[in-house]
Amino acid sequence: APAAAVSLRRCSTRVTLEGVNRSVIDRIIRVDHAGEYGANRIYAGQMAVLGRSSVGPIIQQMWNQEKDHLKKFNELMVAYRVRPTVLLPFWNVAGFVLGAGSALLGRKGAMACTVAVEESISDHYNSQIRTLMEEDPEKYKELLQIIKQFRDDEREHHDIGLEHDAEAAPAYSVLKTAIQLGCKAAIFLSERI
Amino acid sequence: AAAAAAAGGLRRAGWRLWRGRAVVRCQLAPPHRALQASAVLRRVSDEQKEPVTSSSQQQFDSHPTDHQPEQEPQGPRPSYTGQGGQESEDYESEEQLQHRILTAALEFVPEHGWTAEAIAEGAKTLGLSVAAAGMFHSDGSELILHFVSQCNTKLSELLEQEQKLVQLGEAEKKPTDQFLRDAVEARLRMLIPYIEKWPQALSILLLPHNIPSSLNLLTSMIDDIWHYAGDQSTDFNWYTRRAVLTGIYNTTELVMMQDSSPDFEDTWRFLENRVADAMNMGNTADQVQSTGEAVVQGLMGAAVTVSNAETSRAVR
Numbered sequence: 001a002p003a004a005a006v007s008l009r010r011c012s013t014r015v016t017l018e019g020v021n022r023s024v025i026d027r028i029i030r031v032d033h034a035g036e037y038g039a040n041r042i043y044a045g046q047m048a049v050l051g052r053s054s055v056g057p058i059i060q061q062m063w064n065q066e067k068d069h070l071k072k073f074n075e076l077m078v079a080y081r082v083r084p085t086v087l088l089p090f091w092n093v094a095g096f097v098l099g100a101g102s103a104l105l106g107r108k109g110a111m112a113c114t115v116a117v118e119e120s121i122s123d124h125y126n127s128q129i130r131t132l133m134e135e136d137p138e139k140y141k142e143l144l145q146i147i148k149q150f151r152d153d154e155r156e157h158h159d160i161g162l163e164h165d166a167e168a169a170p171a172y173s174v175l176k177t178a179i180q181l182g183c184k185a186a187i188f189l190s191e192r193i
Numbered sequence: 194a195a196a197a198a199a200a201g202g203l204r205r206a207g208w209r210l211w212r213g214r215a216v217v218r219c220q221l222a223p224p225h226r227a228l229q230a231s232a233v234l235r236r237v238s239d240e241q242k243e244p245v246t247s248s249s250q251q252q253f254d255s256h257p258t259d260h261q262p263e264q265e266p267q268g269p270r271p272s273y274t275g276q277g278g279q280e281s282e283d284y285e286s287e288e289q290l291q292h293r294i295l296t297a298a299l300e301f302v303p304e305h306g307w308t309a310e311a312i313a314e315g316a317k318t319l320g321l322s323v324a325a326a327g328m329f330h331s332d333g334s335e336l337i338l339h340f341v342s343q344c345n346t347k348l349s350e351l352l353e354q355e356q357k358l359v360q361l362g363e364a365e366k367k368p369t370d371q372f373l374r375d376a377v378e379a380r381l382r383m384l385i386p387y388i389e390k391w392p393q394a395l396s397i398l399l400l401p402h403n404i405p406s407s408l409n410l411l412t413s414m415i416d417d418i419w420h421y422a423g424d425q426s427t428d429f430n431w432y433t434r435r436a437v438l439t440g441i442y443n444t445t446e447l448v449m450m451q452d453s454s455p456d457f458e459d460t461w462r463f464l465e466n467r468v469a470d471a472m473n474m475g476n477t478a479d480q481v482q483s484t485g486e487a488v489v490q491g492l493m494g495a496a497v498t499v500s501n502a503e504t505s506r507a508v509r
Binding site: 033073074077078081083084086088089 | 427
């Protein structure tokens with residue numbers, strides 16, 4: 001187009017936080033924020049059904065860690081001036097429904113859901129860590145540290161889920177595949193929208 | 194080394210040949226127009242370098258000092274004026290040249306409107322040929338976008354300075370509605386020198402090929418205002434706040450076009466009312482939510498009471 005002949009700075013007012021690769025960081029923070037928000041809602045759904053059962057305290061403990069993660073990403077989002085995903089209200093409902101739905105399948109069902117989601121999330125964090133390492137490990141040191149810590153936490157949740165007989169859940173492999181597919185779709189959309 | 198020198202010589206000769214053809218091939222597709230036109234005006238400015246009249250010489254005397262800070266090439270983008278720099282002394286990137294022309298052209302907008310004539314006049318004041326206007330699209334889009342971008346940058350700087358004063362304790366932190374009002378007013382006041390021709394600019398900004406850029410500039414300006422207003426929302430409020438402020442800004446801008454009161458006081462009163470409405474909307478939303486919660490609790494209490502009554506009646 002003729003307008004392309006003149007290269008104007010379209011985004012004239014965005015403050016570049018000193019050479020940060022905005023497109024990469026925006027996506028990372030937006031999708032991680034959405035992920036932690038969704039995880040929060042999943043645990044809320046599970047607690048609503050299984051809160052008073054024997055696994056209640058364990059789910060509560062994992063939920064508290066997710067709340068801390070979400071708080072951290074809220075701070076990062078404001079610091080890097082990243083916009084949240086439009087789909088937040090949708091993840092709000094979908095997360096709760098997934099948590100409550102898997103909990104209605106019993107304790108093992110809830111644990112299976114946890115295993116599936118946490119595996120997805122830790123793989124996702126791993127690929128983000130790889131991306132940031134390729135970009136500039138020094139510049140993104142703080143962010144890398146945070147993501148590594150969170151990845152380790154999610155891995156721990158995954159292991160807790162396995163310890164509590166997630167694999168004995170009804171239709172475990174089908175459930176796991178379906179949930180992980182949903183997670184992939186959620187990640188894809190949240191990065192972009 | 195000889196081969197390299199020969200290659201360099203051939204390259205330069207080829208460049209001269211290409212530039213010679215530039216004048217002839219004026220009707221190429223627009224992306225090439227930029228190259229041809231900039232080559233043309235390079236030749237013209239080279240020719241003008243010979244002392245012709247005292248006035249043009251004065252203009253060129255001031256140029257070296259203008260160009261000093263712009264000597265270094267900008268970034269990895271391959272600038273086609275790079276090779277021209279081997280021949281002419283006042284080297285700058287094409288983008289910087291275009292920015293300078295557009296900034297100079299703004300002075301002529303009240304008279305000529307947002308048109309190629311204004312750009313041509315601007316180019317003339319810089320001592321360039323009027324053919325420089327050929328670098329740009331004929332409907333003045335780039336001039337308008339450049340102006341909007343400049344205004345947004347000025348607004349950012351203003352808000353940044355205000356924030357510094359508050360942080361240093363030299364100024365009071367304004368309440369949100371006051372802040373939004375002042376920011377929008379400051380931004381709209383930048384239109385006052387061009388207000389006659391602004392409706393024309395608005396309609397050009399709404400042309401399909403300009404919408405991505407103009408929308409981008411608008412959203413980043415609104416985001417900036419909210420950022421400095423202290424917005425820290427990370428949920429859907431992020432979107433509602435920006436949407437509301439965009440609505441306020443756009444409607445106030447339109448009111449300003451029609452306003453004939455002294456110093457646009459009707460516009461600022463309109464703005465004050467819209468911002469107050471927006472604040473009330475936020476309060477109303479909260480009130481509705483707490484009323485809703487109270488109603489639900491009331492119903493739950495009633496249901497429990499009824500079920501207890503039923504149970505006790507059944508036991509009896």
